[in-house]
Amino acid sequence: MSAKTLLRGSIAATLSLFATAAQAQTTTPPPRTAGGTATQTSASTGATTVVKDSFASGPTRDTKDGTAATVQAGGLFSTGNARSLAVTASGTYRYRQDNHQFSAGAAINYGRAAAKQDAPIETTVSNLQALLRYDYFFTDKWALFVQAAGRRDKFQGLDLRANIDPGVAYYVLDDKKHRLWFELGYDFQHDIRRGFNVDQARAVVAAAEAAERNGTGPGPTAVQKEAANKTADRHSSRLFFGYDNQLNAYITFTTGLEYLQPFDPTEAWRLTWNNALKSAITDKFSAATTFTLRYDHSPLPNVKDTDAITSVAIIYNFR
Template structure:
């Protein structure tokens, strides 16, 4: 008898735990319904943690209604902040049960600005450093070294970025690659999305006859997303370009600049895809085009270490005489992030 009672209690407690663990649900405008734990909103997405697919980000515009079993903090467009459990109401609205007296407030979904919003710390820092080495000896004697790094400091209104790259190769004791890149950028946010920027980039490549290319400029950017899971920003501005060659005639010109910076975690933060693209086009001579592109994947390992695979593509539409227009690099790296 005692055994039966014990088993019954275990079953009941298990059922109660399952109900408590996954009592929230969301109904989409197309009729789909998901159950789990609603953790909040992020980048115009409602995040629900499901027992069968992990965290799922749902477009807020496609949410019809939802319900929570535990209290959540709801911020409205008029700066009002309320805390309570959400219950469904008529289409396009939700109700919030507030406090022990269960006072109910109803409002349209479009008035909700955020759910369980977590203010960012006043200063945030992040960065990474990656290295790749390949040394072959015997019948083939080659040495390849790569290093890239970037650090970002973010406050509510400002973002500071510094980074660089180094590449060096030898084949049978002779240098075949020797290039370096360094960049600085400052962004001032006018609001949560739009920002103004200043940037400076320095680049040298011995095997492109390029002693130093420098360009500095300013412009405007728009940050579509900025979070731990995904980031997307675009920029448009003007720059002044100075090219100092070893043998060819030096050049300087004003140019338009554009840039795209995108990264996103895939498969529940198992792997991160990234793509950076930056271009310059001269105002006086539109054949003066320079493009720098970095695309790849980062695989987080333990203790902030990560593995990476990168593809670098650089295009110079008007290279020094006798030089190729493009350079390609395929890289495998090991790095550290913070």
């Protein structure tokens, strides 16, 4: 199924779900809680990743200092003709005092399924991620930040992907219900890859080298050679756009687009687009639908370049 088809289906499902939720609200609107780093955590619905990038959505500011935290969970369990298990859980934390803000987040996604009735159940989703971030607001519209993230993802061939991202953020709009901002900075990435994927990459390099010696094809590319290393460091420039809008007293929409451009190899750029639509159920509980689309221009061998992930979950807000 293509990423475009998944995107259309996700948007349709989101609009249907929250149109119903908005019509059902008849109580007094709950007060809006100051948020932490806006996080779109993806449920285990058959996709293979949820990524550090899904946390990279910029800081959420409020006019008052304080602390906010959320816990989010969702899942699916099926037996009989279709056998599958999928669970997702995450948490966020944010502390703000004067010009200083600290935020953190963590998420885990896990899924198992059997393609046929008599087939063994196999793991289809397995990833874990975490983020720490510090922001210093030196004016009303400008902030300096640094964030560190880690991700472990079996199906992207990663035992560990660590990222450190310092940068500067500029807020075009920044009020309690409507935010628009940009981030510009640097990304340092350190990968520790799974042995299985490294062996596949080395086989690709060996075949390309043999073809070059025999005069039957070009030699291995720089990206192919890099993929054959157990560990790899990558330096990139980072550009991020974020938008947050409280559409009414019950519904909030958040989106973020991140672009990473490596200095070398330049063709290994990545793009991540996150979306979340949250509807208040009570003062403490909310329902959220999220959609994440990630594109890697130069993935590891036998790893697809595009992931599309959709989830529906319940959020509990601590105050």
